[in-house]
Amino acid sequence: MATSPDIEIAEHAFQHHFGSMEQQRETATFGMWMFLLTEIMFFGGLFCSYLVYRRSYYQAFVEGSQKMNIILGAVNTAVLICSSLTMAMGVRAAQLGQRKLMVILLLVTILFGFGFLGIKAVEYHEHWTNHEFPGPNFHFETGDPAHPATDPQHTEIYFSLYWAMTGLHALHMVIGVGLVTWLVVAGMRGAFTPEYYNPVENVGLYWHFVDLVWIYLFPLLYLISHKHAG
Amino acid sequence: MHGTPQDNEYTHVVPAKIYVGIWAALMAFTLITVQASFAELGPFNIVIALLIATIKGTLVVLFFMHLRYSPKLTMVAVIASVFWLGILFALTMTDYLSRSWATYGGH
Numbered sequence: 001m002a003t004s005p006d007i008e009i010a011e012h013a014f015q016h017h018f019g020s021m022e023q024q025r026e027t028a029t030f031g032m033w034m035f036l037l038t039e040i041m042f043f044g045g046l047f048c049s050y051l052v053y054r055r056s057y058y059q060a061f062v063e064g065s066q067k068m069n070i071i072l073g074a075v076n077t078a079v080l081i082c083s084s085l086t087m088a089m090g091v092r093a094a095q096l097g098q099r100k101l102m103v104i105l106l107l108v109t110i111l112f113g114f115g116f117l118g119i120k121a122v123e124y125h126e127h128w129t130n131h132e133f134p135g136p137n138f139h140f141e142t143g144d145p146a147h148p149a150t151d152p153q154h155t156e157i158y159f160s161l162y163w164a165m166t167g168l169h170a171l172h173m174v175i176g177v178g179l180v181t182w183l184v185v186a187g188m189r190g191a192f193t194p195e196y197y198n199p200v201e202n203v204g205l206y207w208h209f210v211d212l213v214w215i216y217l218f219p220l221l222y223l224i225s226h227k228h229a230g
Numbered sequence: 231m232h233g234t235p236q237d238n239e240y241t242h243v244v245p246a247k248i249y250v251g252i253w254a255a256l257m258a259f260t261l262i263t264v265q266a267s268f269a270e271l272g273p274f275n276i277v278i279a280l281l282i283a284t285i286k287g288t289l290v291v292l293f294f295m296h297l298r299y300s301p302k303l304t305m306v307a308v309i310a311s312v313f314w315l316g317i318l319f320a321l322t323m324t325d326y327l328s329r330s331w332a333t334y335g336g337h
Contacts, residue, residue, distance in 0.1 A: 025241070026301060033304055037311040044315045048322050055326065074264045078257060085253040088244075088294045095243045201296075208294045215286045219279035223267035226275070 013196040021195055032202040036209045043213055046165050050220060053161065057154035062225040063142060064158030067132060069123055073222040076119045077214065083112030084211045087180075091204040094197040099187060102200070106184050109207070113177040120170055127159070134160040162221055169217060172210045179203045242299045252293045259286050 018024035054061045090105035131139035138159070140152040183203055186192065192200055263282040267275060292298045297305060 029300070030304060030307070033307055037307060040311050040315060041318070044318055048318055051319065052322060052326055070264065070267070074260060077260050081253060081256045081260065084256075084290065084294050085249060088249045089246065092243060092246065092249070095241060205295055208290050211294075212287050212290050215290065216280075216283050219263060219267075219283050223263060224276040224279045226267040 013191075013193075013198075025196075025198055025201075028198040029201060029205070032205050036205060039209060043165075043168070046161065046168065047216070047220075050161050050165070053154075053157050057150070057157060060142075060150040060152075060154030061158045063140075063150055064155040064162070065221060065225040067127070067130070068162075068222040069126065070222050070226065072119055072123050073218055076116050077218050079112050079116045079119065080211045080214050083109050083116070084208050086112065087204050087207045090183075091197070091200050094187070094192050094200040095194055097194040099190065099192070102192070103184055103187050106180050106187065110177055110180050110184070113173055113180070117170060117173055117177075120166065127162075132159050133163065165217055165221065169210065169213055172213070176203075176207050176210055179206065242296075244293065244296070244299065248293060252289050255289060256286050 014021055015024060018027065086105045086109045090102050090109060093099075093102035093105055127133060131137050134156050138152075138156050140155045142150050142152055142155070180203060183200055186199065259282050263279055266278050266282070269275075271278065291308065297308060
């Protein structure tokens with residue numbers, strides 16, 4: 001057993017301060033979960049401000065979210081779900097020692113990641129040219145200008161949260177694409193074995209977490225005010 | 231070296247058909263939530279949207295993120311974080327929701 005090349009690499013990856021490979025794996029995964037739980041609180045602050053301001057300026061938020069492109073948002077949701085499938089299958093291939101399959105699945109995941117960012121860029125461009133970016137160029141028409149139903153400044157708060165939340169999410173996607181690229185390079189060099197694939201598992205956790213954030217962003221920013229023209 | 235095609239000797243390997251099933255469910259729920267947003271349901275629009283998001287999120291965490299197959303400690307940590315997020319929301323809203331109730335000095 002000890003002469004198998006896989007085991008040699010795995011022994012190289014084994015850190016002496018752990019009692020066993022299993023303990024090392026569980027510790028690494030739990031550490032990743034701890035990081036992701038701080039990420040929940042990080043995004044949680046933004047979700048909480050969204051809750052507070054949506055409650056205060058409900059009508060202005062409705063008008064803001066009706067500027068969202070639901071089709072592009074839904075397509076992007078689907079793209080992310082597909083990327084999560086290829087990521088999960090990539091981790092599975094790593095567990096089974098199917099190196100080539102793992103690399104292919106991770107490359108497809110990267111492709112989906114770029115697809116998401118590309119569609120997001122189209123949406124951002126649309127909002128930018130429509131003056132829906134908070135700041136001096138922000139401009140928002142709200143019905144009869146003489147008797148506006150809502151204050152454009154309140155809709156500006158909606159767009160501030162929209163750009164901050166989706167922007168932070170997109171930044172996480174960019175980092176995720178970078179991490180998966182690193183896995184592809186390391187994987188091609190044979191760094192992972194069925195016994196040692198912690199980095200693949202942990203980047204997978206990160207990728208699914210970023211998908212999870214979008215699962216909440218999509219309904220909150222795009223969908224829920226759709227039928228409240230009021 | 232591998233016991234069965236679905237398992238290696240070190241960790242639990244989730245069958246591929248479970249992943250594909252979860253993917254299909256997530257895609258279906260996405261379609262449903264978009265369709266539901268076009269219906270006039272009053273306050274239930276947001277209830278349905280967040281309910282579906284929570285079902286989708288739970289599927290992602292349990293299966294794609296292997297929580298179902300992880301040590302109990304991980305499960306405890308995840309539930310604790312959801313609880314802490316709840317504290318953030320609840321205590322913030324006790325402030326904002328109760329501000330209008332206050333009657334200072336008998337006004």
